[in-house]
Amino acid sequence: MTGLSLSAVEREVGLSRETLRIWERRYGFPSPARDTRGERAYPLDQVRKLLIIRRLIDSGHRPGRIVRLPTEALAALAATPEPTQPRRVEVVEILKRLQRSDSEGLRVTLAEMLRGGGLRRFVVDLAPDLLEAVGLAWASGEIGVHHEHLFSQQFAGVVRAALAEAAAVLGRGGAPCVLMTTFPGEAHGLGLLLAEAIFAMEGCRAVNLGVETPVDQIAAAAFAHAADLIALSFSSSYPRHHSRGGLAELRAQAPPGAQIWVGGGGAGSRRPGGVVRVRSLDEIASAVATWRKARPGA
Amino acid sequence: MTGLSLSAVEREVGLSRETLRIWERRYGFPSPARDTRGERAYPLDQVRKLLIIRRLIDSGHRPGRIVRLPTEALAALAATPEPTQPRRVEVVEILKRLQRSDSEGLRVTLAEMLRGGGLRRFVVDLAPDLLEAVGLAWASGEIGVHHEHLFSQQFAGVVRAALAEAAAVLGRGGAPCVLMTTFPGEAHGLGLLLAEAIFAMEGCRAVNLGVETPVDQIAAAAFAHAADLIALSFSSSYPRHHSRGGLAELRAQAPPGAQIWVGGGGAGSRRPGGVVRVRSLDEIASAVATWRKARPGA
DNA sequence: ATGCGAATTTGTCCACGACAAACGCGGGGA
DNA sequence: TCCCCGCGTTTGTCGTGGACAAATTCGCAT
Numbered sequence: 001m002t003g004l005s006l007s008a009v010e011r012e013v014g015l016s017r018e019t020l021r022i023w024e025r026r027y028g029f030p031s032p033a034r035d036t037r038g039e040r041a042y043p044l045d046q047v048r049k050l051l052i053i054r055r056l057i058d059s060g061h062r063p064g065r066i067v068r069l070p071t072e073a074l075a076a077l078a079a080t081p082e083p084t085q086p087r088r089v090e091v092v093e094i095l096k097r098l099q100r101s102d103s104e105g106l107r108v109t110l111a112e113m114l115r116g117g118g119l120r121r122f123v124v125d126l127a128p129d130l131l132e133a134v135g136l137a138w139a140s141g142e143i144g145v146h147h148e149h150l151f152s153q154q155f156a157g158v159v160r161a162a163l164a165e166a167a168a169v170l171g172r173g174g175a176p177c178v179l180m181t182t183f184p185g186e187a188h189g190l191g192l193l194l195a196e197a198i199f200a201m202e203g204c205r206a207v208n209l210g211v212e213t214p215v216d217q218i219a220a221a222a223f224a225h226a227a228d229l230i231a232l233s234f235s236s237s238y239p240r241h242h243s244r245g246g247l248a249e250l251r252a253q254a255p256p257g258a259q260i261w262v263g264g265g266g267a268g269s270r271r272p273g274g275v276v277r278v279r280s281l282d283e284i285a286s287a288v289a290t291w292r293k294a295r296p297g298a
Numbered sequence: 299m300t301g302l303s304l305s306a307v308e309r310e311v312g313l314s315r316e317t318l319r320i321w322e323r324r325y326g327f328p329s330p331a332r333d334t335r336g337e338r339a340y341p342l343d344q345v346r347k348l349l350i351i352r353r354l355i356d357s358g359h360r361p362g363r364i365v366r367l368p369t370e371a372l373a374a375l376a377a378t379p380e381p382t383q384p385r386r387v388e389v390v391e392i393l394k395r396l397q398r399s400d401s402e403g404l405r406v407t408l409a410e411m412l413r414g415g416g417l418r419r420f421v422v423d424l425a426p427d428l429l430e431a432v433g434l435a436w437a438s439g440e441i442g443v444h445h446e447h448l449f450s451q452q453f454a455g456v457v458r459a460a461l462a463e464a465a466a467v468l469g470r471g472g473a474p475c476v477l478m479t480t481f482p483g484e485a486h487g488l489g490l491l492l493a494e495a496i497f498a499m500e501g502c503r504a505v506n507l508g509v510e511t512p513v514d515q516i517a518a519a520a521f522a523h524a525a526d527l528i529a530l531s532f533s534s535s536y537p538r539h540h541s542r543g544g545l546a547e548l549r550a551q552a553p554p555g556a557q558i559w560v561g562g563g564g565a566g567s568r569r570p571g572g573v574v575r576v577r578s579l580d581e582i583a584s585a586v587a588t589w590r591k592a593r594p595g596a
Numbered sequence: 597a598t599g600c601g602a603a604t605t606t607g608t609c610c611a612c613g614a615c616a617a618a619c620g621c622g623g624g625g626a
Numbered sequence: 627t628c629c630c631c632g633c634g635t636t637t638g639t640c641g642t643g644g645a646c647a648a649a650t651t652c653g654c655a656t
Contacts, residue, residue, distance in 0.1 A: 146511060221448070
């Protein structure tokens with residue numbers, strides 16, 4: 001038990017082995033011991049420090065500024081940078097159940113909240129606040145990654161159930177036909193699901209491909225489904241440049257008649273021509289109305 | 299469309315970048331083109347060949363013997379064990395709709411098939427065949443990635459709906475409490491969903507965290523949920539050694555009283571002590587019965 | 597056939613250099 | 627004063643090649 005191997009740390013911390021090696025070269029940390037074979041053996045305290053660093057980077061800090069810092073300074077950085085902005089009662093309720101890992105209660109509570117105000121209000125009003133609060137709670141160490149996973153699962157389950165119910169009433173949906181997905185590397189699908197709900201309630205035919213579809217495949221799918229719209233979701237953690245190039249590529253390959261809509265926290269202001277930005281979930285409804293007015297066919 | 303990058307191939311095929319490089323050095327295949335920057339750009343046909351090779355290795359062949367072979371010889375090898383086994387009618391039907399990108403028809407057909415034989419039969423009998431057929435169809439170029447995404451979405455939707463319905467009847471579930479997830483890097487969640495359905499029908503309390511939970515978080519979640527079982531799913535494309543180390547680590551960190559069960563095509567025969575392998579989905583039922591007999595509490 | 601040691605296969609690890617994209621900072625213009 | 631553009635810095639990924647331990651297969655003697 002002298003320490004963890006390079007691959008073990010890669011798995012535990014989620015930093016690639018190449019990154020771990022180059023940090024060692026550049027910043028002098030981590031500084032693993034070596035076993036008889038000359039291979040790295042990371043002591044547990046260094047692994048813990050790496051975990052803190054990883055979390056800080058995910059919430060916006062930069063490696064060069066924090067990797068050299070002592071553990072205490074990192075812990076101080078990780079502690080609540082928010083001046084305790086008051087949270088709405090629903091958010092408090094959900095976070096409480098989440099911290100208790102009350103899986104069933106979480107689901108039931110979310111379902112009740114949805115029923116209370118209806119699907120649309122839940123999606124455009126409560127859901128964004130909830131998602132942000134959970135993200136913040138994670139960044140500040142208030143909850144763990146597994147709590148976030150649990151939330152995502154239960155949240156998605158509740159929305160999907162409501163969506164299925166709504167779809168049974170609304171029928172198959174008509175124009176526009178909306179193809180929905182995310183780019184490779186963007187694994188967050190909740191935003192997509194929320195948008196799907198709105199599109200469905202607006203009477204559109206939404207085809208959700210799930211996350212991480214390669215660009216050429218999105219284009220191919222747009223042809224195959226004769227899509228009028230391609231809707232992409234970008235979380236704020238998605239690297240900007242990826243979206244830039246990918247969108248240009250997609251615009252070139254996709255059917256010329258199909259519009260490309262982007263939304264989510266990572267949908268930057270700079271984007272190639274022919275790509276429409278939808279700022280919020282409730283803007284989707286008016287955007288669809290605009291689209292329909294401009295194209296009165298069918 | 300010059301070709302895929304090294305990391306893209308790593309992700310698509312499931313062979314590590316180091317393996318890809320050393321094969322190139324040793325066997326002369328793959329032999330990717332180079333872009334202006336000198337970086338590898340794998341043509342699509344080489345990627346397909348790599349996929350066939352990986353499939354063959356998974357079924358017992360050794361790299362040194364097959365990597366140099368031409369594609370036809372590989373196809374012959376791949377076909378040999380199953381001399382053009384006829385596909386069952388359900389599979390043909392689904393593939394047909396998939397190729398037409400008939401999203402709605404796909405969903406309806408799947409739902410009908412599920413209703414016809416019931417959830418259990420659908421999960422243990424038809425689902426594995428469907429998943430394999432779709433994987434093969436993609437590997438052989440018969441369908442595109444976006445078809446596979448569409449299938450995953452509709453398939454998951456149908457199973458989730460049936461699961462929700464069953465859960466309403468079965469109630470909350472009792473012992474054992476099963477925590478379900480996959481390791482980081484394993485993004486396939488369909489197997490997990492199928493297993494969840496079985497656990498639920500067996501009267502267990504299944505808590506599905508979704509995919510890619512870090513090992514320490516799985517352990518933490520097991521404590522938080524007081525889980526009796528930790529169920530992990532590995533697709534056949536998941537690198538073996540990752541599961542080895544991760545499982546040992548998890549065994550050390552998880553509650554000692556909690557059993558660890560692994561399943562899926564990537565759940566190799568070699569695994570650390572204290573980890574149980576569940577070979578197929580319908581073996582889950584008897585495994586649960588065995589667990590209950592051994593632990594008569596509650 | 598069977599058991600054991602030698603030889604081969606195979607994937608991971610090491611080191612270091614290079615470079616493009618992204619980021620942050622500072623200066624000039626509206 | 628604010629915004630935008632250009633430049634230096636930061637940062638992760640990719641390149642090369644050599645080495646070695648663990649696993650597997652082979653060869654040989656019993």
